[in-house]
């Protein structure tokens with residue numbers, strides 16, 4: 199077996215995101231301790247990881263240079279937080295999205311960690327200034343927000359607390375690259391970070407277009423999945439501008455007036471209720487009935503698509 203990477207990673211919380219992080223860190227050759235308050239949860243998590251890794255290996259999609267068995271041998275469960283964090287170089291918190299719960303856990307970790315380990319949160323939308331307020335080890339704290347499902351969608355938003363040390367950001371950035379993720383630096387905290395701000399801008403305009411009867415809900419989704427989304431899987435909106443004219447300056451020269459004219463017609467923030475929510479819900483349920491079986495099947499199909507897309511992106515990069 200190739201020698202494991204130096205350093206041990208601890209995951210606090212072994213749910214959906216904790217399991218994904220465990221697989222990613224093991225793919226980079228790191229030893230992983232999966233901590234949770236529930237024994238059964240840890241047992242189930244290890245079992246799910248085993249199944250998932252075997253499936254990935256069989257389908258040729260396992261990340262890293264180690265075999266599934268080698269990666270699995272790097273992951274162990276743990277129910278004692280003190281023992282879990284001892285000697286760790288990176289702690290990734292993955293407990294439910296609840297500020298009080300997370301603050302309680304960070305206060306507990308603050309008492310027992312050394313001055314070197316990075317203390318990172320997977321939070322989707324809690325601000326670092328709230329999460330890490332008053333911690334003695336605040337310089338070592340950062341948010342590393344993954345995107346679901348993290349194994350197939352590599353982006354990780356790194357968001358520092360105002361007092362986070364630059365070396366904490368640099369170390370986390372390097373670690374994310376080492377496990378094959380795509381880190382981005384959000385220079386200072388802002389509600390929604392970068393990804394959700396973009397996502398909410400899209401949802402907002404999508405909602406208004408449906409609300410005003412401009413397009414049907416299913417056609418709206420098609421505008422993204424068979425239109426914008428096709429290129430956004432490979433290049434972002436800024437590069438799109440650059441390529442859609444003779445470079446960025448030419449794009450702005452040609453299209454800024456039109457963009458501003460259209461942007462001025464954007465309506466207010468939707469309230470996501472009333473007749474429009476009924477209309478959107480009805481259309482979505484025709485496509486995917488909202489019972490657990492249909493939703494799970496569609497999620498599985500989505501993940502399969504993402505897995506194949508990830509493969510294609512890898513092939514395109516190596517050309």
Ligand code: NAI
Nearest residue numbers: 211212213214215234235292293294295320321322344346
């Ligand atoms: P989950 O509910 O699947 O897992 C949470 C885990 O934390 C459970 O195993 C639970 O037993 C454990 N837990 C609860 N209290 C604990 C404690 N005091 N100490 C240790 N473990 C404890 O949640 P999920 O979806 O994995 O989310 C975790 C974090 O990741 C949240 O902050 C969420 O916002 C964030 N996130 C979630 C994404 C998603 O799509 N699910 C995407 C990106 C980030």
